[in-house]
Amino acid sequence: MPPLQYIQPIFYTIIVLNAAAAFVTVFRDRNRDIAATWAWLLVLIWLPIIGFIAYAFVGRKLPKNRLFRLRKETQIRLEQMIQRQREALGTELMPADAVTSSVRGMVSLFLNSDGALLSRKNRVKIYTDGHEKFHAMFQDIEAAKNHIHIEYYTFYNDQIGNELLHLLERKAAQGVDVRVLYDPWGSMGTFRSFFKHLEELGGHARPFLGAHSAILDFRLNFRDHRKIVVTDGRVGYVGGFNVGDQYLGRSKKFGYWRDTHLRIVGSGVFELQERFIRDWNATDAEHRIVPDVNMFPVIRVKGNTSLQIVSSGPDSDAQQIKLGYIKMIMTAQHRLWIQSPYLIPDDSVLDAIKIAAMSGVDVRIMVPDKPDHAFVYRATQYYARELADAGVKIYYYNNGFIHAKTIVIDGQVASVGSANMDFRSFKLNFEVNAFLYDADLAQELERIFLEDQKISSLITVQDFKNQSFWLKFKQTFSRLLSPIL
Template sequence: MWTTIFIVIYVVIALAIVVSLLLHGAKPSKTLSWLLAIFTIPVGGILLYLLLGRNRRKNKLIRIRDEALPKIPESSGILMAQAEERYRKLMRLVYKNSQFPPTDKNRLTLLKNGKSTFESIFGALESAKIQIHLQYYIFEDGELANRLLHLFERKIAEGVKVKMIYDGIGSFSLSKSYLKKLLEVGVEVYPFLPFRFGRFLSSLNYRNHRKIIVVDGKIAFTGGINISDKYLKGDPVLGKWHDMHLRIEGPAAAHLDHVFAMDWHLVCQKSIPPLTQPVIAMDNHSSGKLVQIVAGGPDDDFPSLEQTYFTIINGAKDYLYVTNPYVIPGQAIMQALQTCARSGIDVRLLVSENADNKIVNWSVRSYFETMLKAGIKIYLFPDGFLHSKIIVSDDAVSTIGTANLDDRSFEQNYEVNAVIYDRDFARLLKEDFLRDANISRMLSYQEYVDRPFMEKLKEGFGKVFSPLL
């Protein structure tokens, strides 16, 4: 009897999922894969689908009320009109997807590796007069965390309001004792979708991968660096941890603050009141940069970061240089990269030779043969682990942020990038890329084709699981 009841319930649930897949499946290939899994893996197929397979663009994870967020000033359209014609399409795309217009008069500082990044961050935090907003995917106990705690305590005593978000899974190791200390000194702190059995299946796969700090609405930081001592001391297994971060002073900082406000409402359903004191805008500086913020997540109607990367790749005329540790491209990005290289454009990819995850590394390398055959030059960075997420093209446009070139960043994670339309800044990133490429090993097509059979087998295994990584 109980067996019959179980089978009936299982069939009803399976049929309900089938209907949902037919109505809301994002991609035919994935829809077919999930249908096969549900009917060939008893129980496990349904659990995997509930955990990893639901289309969040149709079934919103969390909805935000417009009135809960600060208003973004209307774009005059002048900056888009003055920009190079080939980048107006990209600007319009980002604006339609994220509602952030390009802003000028921004002062940018490129921060390479942990030491320079945290020196700049702590300097900005010390200058705070009104508020500090901070959110990270990984926030770990250690010297950096303790230093932040003491700084927060001092600034709160001075009347500065401090708000903090940490990802519930990425920062799973963050101790309860540290969180208690934050609350005791007056920090408002919330986790993003923490591990809870009641919503385990609906939220585990959807993470906030953003790294944002905003001070008084006018100085902001974003990029690939998390709050972890490994950025200063290195990793005991991988060695040095290389990464890139960006300091923004100017109107684009306020747009990053808007992203934080959206996430703040997600974690606690509270709105952030407008600043009670005027924020002094950056002076009209001759070296001000044109910057546009692009934010994306599984609740958006379109994959904002994927479309941004796709447009930058397709817009390349002379060269396209990509630094990223997790290049697991979907069909659209792979076709764009191949088309770019096959049309004679200098396409180069810089990835870490060492990896922090074996299966992810196998998956990344499973795409190398196709890329090399298309003419894409691949460089393996040998010194520690390279974690930067950067694209630069044609001495004209570049992007730095949190998004990798994989489906997780495009479909499951909440991410944010800065797109910079500036020749001097693009050349700076290009020079940095070439310096790293010069100390890296360039992979040849023949060398890769002749790799051992077991490596090919591991990569095939990794490629099968790449949509889930």
């Protein structure tokens, strides 16, 4: 045991070395958001060993050589397919100036920031119950003749996961081209061996960007949070449901699972198809997809929905979905209703919501009344308290767990997809949303919100004031970590 007079210098030396290592670790990434930079400094300095372990899981950037490298010939082929559809469908794929002035700015925003085509005359159905969503999706997969493309953040090795896998195996045995893209972290416990028989039958399954397991790819950030299904280039699914028993209400922890998902029939499927092809080819260059007419068929349906499929992720600095959220918030004149399991907005989104509320817009935000991640939930409560002070009506959903990611404004425009109202979805994960320009669908989502509101609790400013000091402390501390949650 060293003499007492040596302990203090050793202790100070460790503190100085740890602080120096923290500064070098954080500031070597010059493009990191300043809020995240200071949050990581706080963690690394105050939690010397634990902080660096956490940084290894959460803080590291995705190497540029693992970001999207789309082969030139594939890009050209995709552009040719999309151009073919535009020529064949004529007025069903239209420029921004062909829509009403109230949404023209939003359409232009997505065209300029993401190249997202405006698709018209789609048939769109909303699902809020997992049993109904999976029943419809299984029917569409069963009917597929040419290809099935599936991309999920979570694909669990459980009852519903095995039911879907066996269905895909049957289709692969029939000669249908089956491809599954999954995130290994979100699909914790699902290994490559789970898909072995599918691949023996001619199907393909890959972990996103080539990671083989959550253990080997120990990074919480830059996950594939998208949920995409495309069958025969004609039917597409996008929304919040993953593949797992908990999404069917089979988890005692969460109870009933309330989510929102879309089934799209029409030219809007093209953008989901293109997104999947890009993600697949970035992951597996050896078995890359060469787009053909079977993946982009000319389809005409009698629908009323105009929409844009918008993607965002760490492969772009544009934060396209976040910009869309801000545009919706600032466009709202009467009503702005939001559902999200996580409410951790950055300053730009937070200010936009406050401005809307203080301008007289009826702003309502619904979040769960129970946590699935402790720090995230406490940070959500902090921002809910801050927004309540600005006049926002905060509702805690009481009938299980609400996982829906929806925004609807004035009963005219809506967004449904995978992106939460938080830093992670804005900057750190790969996301996809459908922005819907259809009054009937928007009003249906409003009716769904009102039904959910009946089984939710309105949390008033006084309710937040009455919270204990310890609870407020946990909320405030979690808020300090919000840029990295």
